[in-house]
Amino acid sequence: MKKTFLAFALFIAVMATQTQAFAQKFSTREGHISFFSKSSMEDIEANNHKVSSVIDAATGKMEFAVLMKSFVFEKALMQEHFNENYVHSDKFPKSTFKGEIENLSSVNLSKNGTYDTEVKGNLTMHGVTKPVSAKGTVTVKDGNIIAKSKFKVKLADYDIVIPAVVKDNISETVEITVNNKYTPLAK
């Protein structure tokens, strides 16, 4: 009788932790997003280490918020031009992405491992919202999540205009790389 009770109690305890993991939200305030433009004249890269993002393990929903002024370029002049002339960050200081992991059933966010993901959602940048689809990976390690992805964005889709004079210096399509480490969000 005692053995059965103990076994049952253990079963409940284990199930409770499983449910806990699935009901868990994960967040970061120091996510890393970079973008890369390759052209015949030069390569341009900028890094943002202040990305705010949340993953809801229960629904697979992923949200990102990015301050455009937190993109750091090697060249100060490029950073100025980016903010003042291309993305107009005084007017549109934030870009956001709201979407979800489409293949959540094949991603076990409570078990250590690396899983391929397909994330779909809407990216709002420079005042324009467009659907985006991106393949990536999610690595679960000891209760933390590392999400990585690479995808391309066409600048013109977001009304970001490249002046003719620098047309050969900046690619029409830039590659975005995401590399975020999430920790469980304390309830």
Added chain:
Amino acid sequence: MKKSLLLLLLLLLVGAGIAYKMYNKPHADLSQAKADVTLDATALFTEFSEGEEAANTKYLNKVIDVKGTVTEVKAGEVTTVALQTNDDMGGVVAAEISPTAAAKAATLQAGSSVTVRGTCSGFLQDVVLQNAVIVE
């Protein structure tokens, strides 16, 4: 004829020199700059959390000296110094430290009082400063 040609060449060289210098100019060294505003971390955070649009208009791109208590110094690809606010959700003033000031920032102890000078990028869960330096 020869003189004006030489003058033109000289002007072109000077122009090219200036353009080259501008293209390669480094990020501003804020340790040499004067702050546009000085206030404490809690006050700055409160302004953003209670009225983001107004705070954006007031603080975006401005050089701000923020006084506060260090809650955390994160080192990694970039060094970030977090200053305490009274936010229940743990929001801070997060200053991304300029590479030139990273070594100094890394020596900061949690709980110590400090003044950080950075350029305001805006507000997510924290108030974010860029290119920040530690002010003596």
